[in-house]
Amino acid sequence: MKRVAAVLAALTVGAGVLTGTGVAGANTLSRFYEQDVEWKACGDAALDQAGAQCAEIMVPLDYSQPQGRTIKVAISRLKATDTKRRRGIMLSNPGGPGGAGLHFMLYIRGAMTPEVSSRYDLIGMDPRGVGRSAAIDCGWPIGHMLWSAGLDRADFRDAVRTQAGLARRCARTEGDRIAHITTRNTARDMDVIRGALAEEKTSYFGMSYGTYLGAVFTQMFPHRSDRIVLDSAIDPAAYMAGSIRNQGPINEAALDAWASWTAARDADYHLGTTRRQVRDRVQDLIRQAARSPIRIGEHLLDERFLPMTMFTLLHDARYNAHLAARVRQIADAAEGKPVQPSKDFDDELRFMLTGRPQDLSSQAAVICGDAAVPRDPEWYWRNIQRSRGGQPVFGPYANNITACAFWTPPREPKTFVRNDVPALIVQATLDTRTVYQEGVNLHRAMSASRLVSLQDVRMHGIFGRLPNPCVDNAVNTYFRDGTLPATDLTCHAD
Structure with a gap:
């Protein structure tokens, strides 16, 4: 019966497979949809201890040539324990792009009520190009392509040279396969996973970039979408360069709020x-x-990366003290004092400045492969200069040139999201990573969705993190009963 269901699924796959640019028809993809899935131990302490199983799903590297090269996408599963009320599968993505997701369903299970989590097979996934799924590794000398352009024209010229070099490294080390590490192809992989597991539909929980992946899936496979929750959402029309530019003003405002908090505690931090x-x-x-450059432990911190050491903690007001202690360490080091950074700071600096233990070239592959960006460096320079007045710390980051300006153009157009697939979107009004208006815009693009706004809270990724009963109840109710709020909902911090 599973094989029959899988064949039927292959013959009725959504428009994303059938009509995507140069993408093969359903009949040529049937071997992927009808493949047998072999579950086994994950070989990972946390997953194995939780009782999870893992498997590998074969998918075509290039969906327009399904008889060609294949790759394997790693998935994990926590089986539903309430078999009588089992709803089906729930796929998930933690964000990034470039975030490994095999462990993410452990978080989801902890955030849900047991009544809800017990009804789903919770499926984690390392998206193609990430982790155990044919990982992209360009061997970059730094951790990622998102950092500040610095203070002057010389800094920006260095940024242009560095970003062009990052793009060349990826082209040289990864070759043609990197062009297929895209959100649209990951959405196609998700539908293959659904079919291989013999399910008619899939529910989904996505956070941050995972909201974009979820929105793209609903656009490409609307009839395969069940209960969809998108937490801290990206506006598909702004993705991804526009979303990064949107981070400038809100992070500057968050820096103001943090500075006021720190000033009230000058006896502790002396800043x-x-x-x-x-x-x-x-x-x-x-x-x-x-x-x-300021020496901190074994690292030399320059003007390109110093703002990023603040950016990484500004997304959650509960990290105010952590950020103040970090800036105090940087200030001590700048005064010539020997400073040994805390372990999390040391690990972060090592990643940013050296790319160890694993750079985020997989993130670049997705961002640059999904959507074209302006290629003229002067366009970025003008935006940087315009931003400096109101965004002196984060404007040069949010408007900086990236490796995408030197990337091979995307193989497919960016996905236009406009559908009536029901979904629940949750968004904090002071989110510094995906700004509130982006959630509003996605809500408008998905006309059958409901928006849950967490008012006056600086946080990225809401569900299960405060906790907030208003938000958590809305999500749990939807996943349990399929019931969206009657109207958009505003929640407040307790």
Whole structure:
């Protein structure tokens, strides 16, 4: 019966497979949809201890040539324990792009009520190009392509050279296969997974970039979409360069809020007694790092990456003290004091400055392969210069040129999302990674969705993280009963 169901699924796959640019028809993809799935131990302590099983799903590298090269996509599963009320499968993605997802369903299970989680086979996935799924590894000398353009024209010229070099490394080390590491192909992989597991539909929980992947899936496979929750959403029309530019103003505002919090605790951090003094101290540190990189442990922190060490903690107001202690360490190092960074800071610096233990070239593959960006460096320089007045710390990051400007153009157009697939979108109004308006815009693009807004909270990724009963109940109710709120909902922090 499973084989019959899989064949039927292959013959009725969604429009994303059938009508995508140069994509093969369903009959040539049937061997992928009807493949047998062999579950086994994951060989990972956390997954095995949780009782998860893992498998590999064969998919075509290039969906337009399904008889050609194949790759394997790694998935994990926590089986439904309430077999009488089992709903089906729930796929998931933790964000990135470039985020490995085999463990993510452990988080989802912990965030849901047991009544809800017990009804689904929770499926984690390392998307193609990531982790155990034919990982992209360009061997970059730095961790990722998203960092500040610095203070002046010389810094920007260096950024142009570096980003062009990152793109060349990927072309040289990964060749043609990198062009197939895209969101549209990951969505196609998700539908192959659904078919191989003999399910008519899939539910889905996506966070951050995972909301874009989920939205693309609903557009390509609307009739295969069951209960969809998108947490901290990306506007598909802005993805991805526009979403990054949107981060500039909101992170500058978050820096203001953090500076006020820190100034009120000057006895602890000695960074200034007013917001202005704290901000000036931060900007002085950036200027000093431009003159001579600041030594922190074994690392040299310059003006390109110093703002990013703040960006990584600004997404959650609960990290205010952590960020203040980090800036205090940087300030001590700038004064010539020997500083041994905390372990998390040391690991972060090692990743950013050396690309170890694994760079995020997989992230670049997805971003650059999904959507074309302007290729003229002067376009970026003009935007950077315009941003400096109101965004002195984060404008040069949010508007900086990336390796995408030097990438081979995408093989397919960016996905236009406009559908009536029901979905629940949850968004914090002070989110610094995916700004609130992006969630609003996705809500408009998905006309049957409902929007749950968490008011006046600086947080990225909401469900199960505060916790917030208003948000958590909305998500659990939808996954349990399929019932969306009657109207859009505003929640408040307790």
